[in-house]
Amino acid sequence: MADLGIKPAEGCRYDAVSLGEVMMRIDPGDVPTARARTARIWHGGGETNVAEGLSYCFGKRTAVVTALVDDGIGRNIENQLREAGVDTSNIVWFNTKGKGPFSTDQKGTLHNGINFTWSGKGVLPSVTEYYRAHAAVRELKPGDIDWAGLFGQGVRWFHTGGIFTLISPTSGPLALEAMQAAGEAGTFRSFDLNYRSKVEPDKDRARAQNRQIVALTDFLVGNQSDFDDALGEECKKVGKDEPFEIWLEAYSEMLRRVAQSYPNLKLIGTQLRAALSADRINWGAVLYDAGADEIHLAVTRENVEIADRTGGGDSFCSGVAAALLDGKSAADAVQQGAAHGICVQSTPGDTTMVTQGDVEKEVARALKGGGVSALR
Helix, strand or coil: CCCCCCCCCCCCCEEEEEECCCEEEEECCCCCHHHCCCCEEEEECCCHHHHHHHHHHCCCCEEEECEEECCHHHHHHHHHHHHCCCECCCCEEEECCCCCCCECCCCCCCECCEEEEECCECCECCEEEEECCCEHHHHCCCCCCCHHHHHCCCEEEEEEECCHHHCCCCHHHHHHHHHHHHHHCCCEEEEECCCCCCCCCCHHHHHHHHHHHHCCCCEEECCHHHHHHCCCCCCCCCCCCCCHHHHHHHHHHHHHHHHHHCCCCCEEEEEEEEEEECCEEEEEEEEEECCCCEEEECCCEEEEECCCCCCHHHHHHHHHHHHHHCCCCHHHHHHHHHHHHHHHHCCCCCCCCCCHHHHHHHHHHHHHCCCCCCCC
16 A cells, blocks of 8 residues: 555644534434434434544544534533543534624524434334434534644544535535645545435535545545445446355446546545344445555455444444554555444444454454354
8 A cells, every 4th residue: 555645643633633513313222213202312423423433442632623502412412522532622612692603592593413313123224313404513614614723733634524515505615625724734634425315315416516525535435325326436237146256346346437537536445234134234344545456355244233333334434544544554444444333333322332452353353253252
């Protein structure tokens, strides 16, 4: 793998900074939302999950750039981020006094984003219902963040994603501004396509927005369908009964085509998830080294029981990022990313609850093909 140009840790305040939306998640546990009477409170967001994974699991110095209304819900989210070791000093707070550029009222005209996510069971799939239409983070626009000041403190890695870029008319331009500033500061940049039809049903708009940002990206992340939905890059159709090698050949051709279209890309990562039921999956990952034209595969985990699929892709991304920040190879990075992704899906909530030691043990277990034993 060629030198990625990631800054050394010395002289940098942050190992990674993420720009994105973060929401409070209401989780009804094993009862569908419509019949729930109690629930657990989590938080999550496609972009901020990456920063939290890097911080809590891998011990990296991270921060999030987002916006929250200054109320109990906003402070609850902040406290959860701080508990995971994430620096919250770059959050833009909207006061409820109606004064100043970042303000609202106490009627909920602007609010913090909330979602209800039931993780599903058996043949009943996971269901997420969003309340984000008037979230404060949608109001952020170019010029609101002092990117030069932030990146001037030293940032090794910057991350954002396709959920945030499409939640409002100004979020995409803000992300583009951030990516440009990160590039000027010599910061390595990643972008997760992470297409959500509930955020932007117009695929043409999503593709036009994402193409601008991918042209400024070093490490591109997405699942198989994201490349078509969010970027307009189709993979050759392969029959369901064809062996994995045939699918990989078709998929590799698509990755090479994407890398040729965007010569700035150094790496492309994809998590591979085949749902056997709501709580059983096959799980693998691919990392394409564009400079060396090499495909690196993680060990495929088959028929694995999971607790909650939400955040698996974000955790793959943070696992890869942590490995690369530590100077590990692409081959090692894809194993770590896949291991972190499956570990996080083995626990409830969107965000990581596992340690680096857990991830390292899972890498070793998967490579040996071993089972899982009780710790006593």
